[in-house]
Amino acid sequence: MANNQSVRRHLDAFTRGRIIGKLEEGRSVTSVAAEFGIAHSIVSRLWRQFQTTGTAIQGFSSGRPRGTTPGDDRYIVLQARRNRRKTAGEIARHTTQATGRPISRFTVARRLHGGGLFARRPVRCVPLTPAHRRRRSLWCREHRNWRDN
Numbered sequence: 001m002a003n004n005q006s007v008r009r010h011l012d013a014f015t016r017g018r019i020i021g022k023l024e025e026g027r028s029v030t031s032v033a034a035e036f037g038i039a040h041s042i043v044s045r046l047w048r049q050f051q052t053t054g055t056a057i058q059g060f061s062s063g064r065p066r067g068t069t070p071g072d073d074r075y076i077v078l079q080a081r082r083n084r085r086k087t088a089g090e091i092a093r094h095t096t097q098a099t100g101r102p103i104s105r106f107t108v109a110r111r112l113h114g115g116g117l118f119a120r121r122p123v124r125c126v127p128l129t130p131a132h133r134r135r136r137s138l139w140c141r142e143h144r145n146w147r148d149n
Helices: 013-024 029-036 040-053 070-082 088-099 105-114 130-142
Strands: none
Touching: 013 029, 013 040, 029 040, 070 088, 070 105, 088 105
16 A cells, blocks of 8 residues: 555445355355455454354444445545546535535545545646747757856
8 A cells, every 4th residue: 555554444234244154154264354355353353243242233433423424435436537627525515415414525535535536736847839949949059058167
């Protein structure tokens, strides 16, 4: 990952259920982890949680609840990919109208960042007209014999 930062992806309830189902079939933790492309420790911890509590649902977390659902996040990224010229503010207004929940442009920018989309300005060079080129060439010819002193 960039800047040696790991990306944390939480398993959704459906994937957790699939993992538990495969483990109940008698498959090994290592083979299930390899199939889903996740760490052995994650599958092991999930299996241990299921055996002790009897459920694989994710517990409640502290902190402010997210303003968008995973579906909203996918919709935001989709809107940006469909129209690359849309600003975060425009996407926020469109998403607010679609979901009925207010979403700020900063939230949209974070979701786009999470989806791998970043705001960048293309590098633009100063356009040279034929007159500019002529004057540049003339200046270079005049100063061809210049020395450091």
